[in-house]
Amino acid sequence: MVFWFPLLFWLAALVVAILMLARGPRPITLAAIVAQLLRWILVFPAGLMGLWAFSGHVFVPDQVAASIGWAPSPFQFEVGMANLGIGMAALIGAFLGSPGFRAAVGVMMLGFLGGAGVGHLIQIGETGNMAAGNAGPILYTDFATPLAVLGLLLIQRLLGPVPKA
Template identity: 80%
Template sequence: MVFWFPLITWALAVGVAVLMSWRGPHPFSLAVLVDQLLRYILVFPVGLMGLWAFMGHVFFPAQAAASIGWAPSPFQLEVGMANLGIGIAGLIGAFLGSPGYRAAVGIVALGFLGGAGIGHAIQIEETGNLAAGNAGPIFYTDFLTPLAVLGLLLIQRVLGPVPQR
């Protein structure tokens, strides 16, 4: 599941964003698609991935560590709690957050997930650790997810406000 869950959350984010954009006001606009994509990236890759990682590191630490190719560690509780905060913040930002709130979620996610991605890269280089939780899709989504949030916020700022539904 460690291999598939990041891919599933991204597929859901893109699929639901396209569906909600298609169901939205017509004529279709790029601003609506960007808004929906941002919203559902916050729901699925940020929100649900954060909650999923929280549960894995806090409630199933041995399995979570094994999936990354590591031994269990007391630090997993801290990692899990950080994931919990990011996950909840992503869900709040999806439906209640202002652009500034969403940017803050993106920055925190970039610091934490981007830092984790750098750690995974170091492990791959130094130890050859190609475990699914270290070198699989999670490695790429650790960078893609926060950069997508921040990039879409920038595009949203350039495009201007979303037409009211």
Template identity: 75%
Template sequence: MVFWFPLIFWALAVVLAVVMSLRGARPFSLSVLVDELLRTIMLLPVGLQGLWAFTGHVFFADQTAASIGWAPSPFQLEVGMANFGIGVAGVIGAFLGSPGYRAAVGIVALGFLGGAGIGHVVQIEETGNLAAGNAGPIFYTDFITPLAVLGLLLIQRVLGPVPQR
């Protein structure tokens, strides 16, 4: 079941963004949709998924390591704490984040999650590790999530200000 969490967070983020974009009093526009996508991606794939990963690496280290195809390691505490920081920053960015704050969260997420994604590639190439936690959805979302945040911020900058709520 853990295998599906990254996909569930992403699906919920997209559905919620569309629903929230269409239900507001302001007219629907691309800038409104981009803003809502940023909010829901910050909340779910960055925020709650970061907190979910923190919980797994810190409190369920043995099971989490097994799902990745690794032996348990003391480094999981460090990975878990990094996920905690990114998760909290993502939740804050969903509700209070300025574009600059969200960009900073996106850059930190790109460094950590992108680095983890590269680590997954290395594990696949060097050891053939195709465990669900290494080569499954998390492999793709490690790259897609921070790139989506940064890409949407760029689009938001080009589109200009979002109509007031």
């Protein structure tokens, strides 16, 4: 089941963004699409996924380690705390954050999650670790989520003032 969570959080972000656009003002502009996608990516794959990862690494570390193909480690607590920070910051950024705050969240996610993604690739290459928590959807979302946040922020900056979302 752990395998599906990254995909489900991304699906939720896309569905909610589409629903918000469908019930929003017309015409639907590129700026509105970007604003909704950014908000709901910050909520689901960044915010709630971060809180979910925190809870797993801190409260059920043996299960999480097994899903990644690792032995349990005291470092999982630290990974969990980093995920807690990312999750809380992403949720704040979704509703209260300025573009600069959101960019800081995106940079932190790129450093931590992107680094984790590189670690997954190293594990695959060096040990053949194809466990679902190492080579499954989390591998792709570790790169996709921060890149989506930063890419959408760049598009938003190029489009001009941020519409109310």
